[in-house]
Amino acid sequence: MALINFLYYVVAFAVVLGVLIVVHELGHYAVARWCGVKVLRFSVGFGQPLWSRHLGRDGTEWVLAAFPLGGYVKMLDEREGEVDPAERHRSFNAQSVGKRMAIVAAGPVANLLLAILLYCFVFWQGAPELRPLLGTPPAASALAQSGVENGEEVLRLDGHEVASLQDLHWQLLRRASEAESVVLETRNLRGEINERRVAIAPTLAEFGLEADLPDRLGVTLFRPYIPPRLGSVSSSGAAGVAGMQVGDVVVGIDGVTVDTWGEVVTRVREAVGRSLGIEVVRAGRHLHFVVTPTEENERGRVIGRIGVGVAVPENLPQLAITVRYPLGESLQRAARETWEKSFFSLEMMGKMLVGQVSLKNLSGPVTIADFAGQSAKLGWASFLKFMALVSISLGVLNLLPIPVLDGGHLMYHMLELLRGRPVSERIQEVGQRIGLSLLFALMAFALYNDFARLASG
Structure with missing residues (x-):
């Protein structure tokens, strides 16, 4: 594996x-x-050629070389060797x-x-993304000090529409290099519209302009309250074999009270190789079961499962959205996205040179390979x-x-x-x-x- x-x-x-x-x-x-310049070689990689072919009217050599971190196009050039006078007009230097x-x-x-x-x-x-719904921010964070509550959805940042949680992260990073604070227009779970002024400068001064700045400001993933009520129980799973049923409400595991479905999942996943004492409420009665989670491999990590699913509340906010635009608007947004990220890259490089941004932000091939694999696992988009x-x-x-x-x-x-x-x-x-x-x-x-x-x- x-x-x-x-x-x-x-x-x-x-x-x-x-x-x-x-x-x-x-x-x-x-x-x-x-x-009109004659191309002698088109190489992907440097060093010893592993594969080569001469193709085209000019016999251009197409090469796949041993060291893959780069490539080059070699053109006819009088500075690199003799050139037939009949072809001088096709040399790069001419x-x-x-x-x-x-x-x-x-x-x-x-x-x-x-x-x-x-x-x-x-x-x-159209790409699947997370809605810009905020979880409860850490107590000392800038978002907490601005009054942000659990479940508030960010509609705009300094007047600019926020399409997704990823978009919120990007806009915060971009504005952090320009402004000391930003104004978030939000809508809470009661439907009320609020303006939250978030001070960026103190967090920026303490931690610098790093990729995790939005997290430092208090941006956390919204986790709605989901009661620990069972919506499905596999008859062959550990819970079903022990006697648990659909509709049971889990209230304790190993003597510790649980209030949310997330707590149930966490405790079960971590109980690899040992039994759990699970207390449930069924029709007003408290029942106790001893359940031994089965071991399963999840992306290289062994976790516990007992074969149950949650009863999803009907009023649960939609967390995932698909962001899609018409072709013309997609092209405009793509050009703007490329321009903004290009300018931001230059700005970050400049700040690295003067010491305003740590050189720890530099990434090499190992990190790029890691992110490439992670992004591929998340899907084509x-x-x-x-x-x-x-x-x-x-x-x-x-x-x-x-x-x-x-x-x-x-x-x-x-x-x-x-x-x-x-x-x-x-x-x-x-x-x-x-x-x-x-x-x-x-x-x-x-x-x-x-x-x-x-x-x-």
Whole structure:
């Protein structure tokens, strides 16, 4: 089971990485061909080729290489070897500055366009999400101090509609970098509309702009009161064999009073390998049963089950919703989502440089693989949204003005445009070394964070 689970995560990571690398390099490839540049090699991965084929009119070599964390498109270029005079006009360096900039920018732009398409598809098809219903916030949290009660649904944040609990998390993170407080328009279980001013600044000052900031502010999942009344009892299950029946109300387990169905589930799941003394009320009589939960494997963890289900109250609020929009609106929302997350990524990187955001937020391939597997288990919509987020991160990262990245090459081309002549090869060589050193340092930090998260569980 552990091996299958590991392979599941590896496959999910490979799909995410493979799609994003191929799309990025196809961006470079397509614009290079459109500009008339000859492409010599299209490689997914670096190092020793594991598979290669020469295809197309120009005999472009298509390669799958051993080290998969990246890829490249090699074009005809006089700076990298002799070029037949008859083909000089097809070399990269012979193109105008504008064409060279378009070819370089095409990779990151392709990643951003992919994110828009993925978000658009999810919005159009409809994704299952949680309603923005809030549970009872911790006593000292910002939401508790604002007066938020259990079961309040967030309708708007600073005037912007909140579509789901995930959307609430995102909007809080985005506004935290801009405002000291936000105003939540909420509706409680009695149907009353309230405005809750939530102070963000104190929590932000204490914990920083981290991904768990909404949790720190007091955003918790709404858990409606569900009485511990049995709605179904399997005749072959431990409870049915012991004599428990539909309609029984569980009032105690091992001498401890229980008030909600959630308490029953928790105690049964944890009772692996031991018997439980369960007290129920049936037609006004108190009855006692000794029940031994059967062991079941749930995602690699052994839990206890007794073969019963809850009687769901009729007035229970709907927790799950499907967020769906028409195609035109889906495209608009997808473009806005991509723009906002791109800008937020840049803002976070800037805050890391000046020390306002911890470098612990950097994630490497191990964390990405973990999130890829988790999102895949949640369903296709979560997986596609995760892929879109990573695609945005890849696009934004590659546009940074760091030598060896696409943004560094764009910087050189812009300087050439301003100066009227190319940047010297010596300066570019020094820049390459600095850029590689910086990237290796970032990768080391990211890998350190990955293993630190694994070590902390």
